[in-house]
Amino acid sequence: MLNKLRKRLNHMTPAQMIVLYYFMAVFVSVLLLRLPVATQPGVSWTFMDALFVAASAVSVTGLTTVNISETFTVTGNFILLFVFQFGGIGIMALGTFFWLLIGKKIGLKERRLIMADQNQTGLSGMVKMLKVILLIITIIEVIGAILLGTRFLSYYPTWQEAMIQGVFASVSATTNAGFDITGASMVPYAHDYYVQIVSIVLMTLGAIGFPVLVEVKEFFVNRYRRNHLFRFSLFTKITTITFLGLLIFGTLAILLLEQNHFLADKTWHEAFFYALFQSAATRSGGLATMDINQFSETTLLVMCSLMFIGASPSSVGGGIRTTTFALNLLFLYHFGRGNRSIKIFKRELTDEDIIKSLVVTIMAIVICFTATVILRVTEDHSLIEILFEVSSAFGTSGLSMGITPELSTIGKFVIILLMFIGRVGLIMFLLFIGGKGDNTQIHYPKERVIIG
Template sequence: MWIRHRSFRWLNDLSPVQLIVIFYGFAMLLACILLGLPVAHKEGVELPFIDLLFTAVSAVSVTGLTVVNVTETFSVTGTFLIAFLLQFGGIGIMTLGTFIWIVMGKKIGLRERRLIMTDQNQTHFQGMVRMMKQILLMIFTIEILGFLILGTYYMQYFETWQEAYYQGFFASVSATTNGGFDITGQSLIPFQRDYFVQFIHIVLIILGAIGFPVLIEVRDYLFSTTEQRKFMRFSLFTKLTTTTFVLLIVGGMILIILLEFNHFFAGKAWHEILFYSLFQSITTRSAGLSTMDVSEFTEQTELLMTALMFIGASPSSVGGGIRTTSFALVIIFLLTYARGQRTIRIFKREVHDEDLIKAVVVSIMGVVTYFTAVTVVVAVEPFDVLEIMFEVASAFGTTGLSLGITPHLTTFSKIVLILLMFIGRVGILSFLFTFNKEKKKGKNYHYPTERIIIG
């Protein structure tokens, strides 16, 4: 929106990235106010402001870390509000904004398109609006299917069909948006032996976390004729992010099995081992739901999950972290460099230098942000360093898994986690560029180059 009113004209000077960050901040504050309304609470519940803010940011950033028990604190209205916030955060403010614009018949200008592009991490304008419509249609379709399947199936667990569909609705939204909130009071632990429920959740989680562009390409492929398929190819992005996504899940699963074989998995049946390790590996991508209490795992598994959460989900998905593409490009770059080469070649394509630099910046900024947050939280909390590392990675990856210490944190640490969830959602590059005031592209003078001894 090109602002014409005088008092808001300063908005025009902001970059798209700055606008997105401001929008998210505003949305989180609004969410905080809404959740603070008496109608959103159960009777007699009083929440301190910091806990309201934490819940609001956790919901809009689809993290799922909680400082309060959702069912005991929020009324049905409050719960629906949280589901709405997950939806809102998951799909992205800009996507929803576009939707409203389209519904209202407004023309979408270049500036709005740029905003959407930035929010969805896209590198080109074309087809943005069409893409947004497709994303919304797809997400709603997935969620409604999940809602119907889970709701109907839940009738064996709950006394009334209303309760079953209510649970099914929230579960479907929470899984698809990788929101990680639950109204069972103990995540998916009540269903730890129901592999059907777990399977549906796994499908919903993956569809939300694998990245919208991947979904669109796959759908286009599925809905095309054999003749058309000859001329279709999946983009490098889809190939890279999907491969990384699958490798992380499979690798994580194998490592969890190895690390827990004589511990948590001792005496368990093969199908239990299979589903526990698969679900807990998948959930680190971004979902945050779990079929067990992760604090029952050994320290080494918790450390592994910390690393997996730090990596996070695909870009342009509902998830956070440094994202799969950054991780993959950095690893491939190291291997390429070790072989004495410089150009990265994957799937018969060369990677653009600019993208590699972005990936490196995101990864290093991620490490710096993460380690700084861990240190300041360790400084004020009595908890184990590992516990703190886990919760901080969970916030940064907008994952929402917890070893149980988050509700007991001081206000200071809660603010740190709030900041991390925010950064995790808007993406570390956007966050970095928010402070970029100079718009000029590089200075046009040059100093002599001089070599330096490295490492």
């Protein structure tokens, strides 16, 4: 029996293992969150709500059908923190690992830079990589907790409460979970730029992709050793530029679109921080320093598209991912110019990656559009509210116009599925539902058709 199970596990594809991990994590989380010690006395919540919160925490989305601060005890808060900590890191680690595994045929030199240990494809290599990820994330989270916790001393009556808020806020920001135990997201810190800057940095470190963090570490190690052979991988360059580009674009868009609206009566620094923070939140962080219902529909539409793009691959974020978006842009540009190959940073992109990026984007649009149509039927909310909720779930951002607690059962299922797909990544999802491929040797003559 156990032998059979092990055999089965050995035969699983990476995609199936990630999905299995996800489902097991959700299952365990539901059990943990349903423990009587987790909820405040007198609170009764349904199994569906527990499933929703568990799926939201494992996928580090942060959407929730219940108010966290009114539902959970301090123990409950830490159980939730534990869930999104491992949900976020687990899938990121597995994803990064499998990418290294799958990508082993090419770019050996580049990978060597990412992983100092040559043995990373074996079990010991995986354990080592997990350790590196955990170590880096933990260091970031501890520093974040100290920076925030000490600041919170001026917000909360006791130092225990300040520290609990600090730890929760740091882990929630770093894993991009976006949960809050303030009861009002980051609104209490709407004028505390220190807290906002720390949170933005933490969210960015979590969402920019684990390989980027490792390479930056390698870069400094190599500089110290005066080894000048180090070179950042194409992935790191593309994802970092896209990430920062989207952050800037989002900030400018919000500033521009809201200048006569929400930001009309704000000072320049208030306006800048409102725009910057909400732009950063769309990458994957999901926290907000204001009630986003106050934004105009146009701003919300732009935020939808930013959340849809999401964060870096191999990060704690979701969406179609920054690289997918960048490759789409590069491809459209080069295709329009009639170029045969796409050159960037003195490297050429592979056809396979380009096709993958196109597939992911179209598939994501189809999924989000279908979800929007379904929710438009099952829910009694406006189009923009639904579109925003769908984009937020798929991008695992967790921002919401407030309709989450009012979702119908079908609506909850759809959002749970979107969070799952967004988090695991469409490529993994497609590999999971897909078969092993067509190995027949039958070939037919090629024939062209008229396009567009």
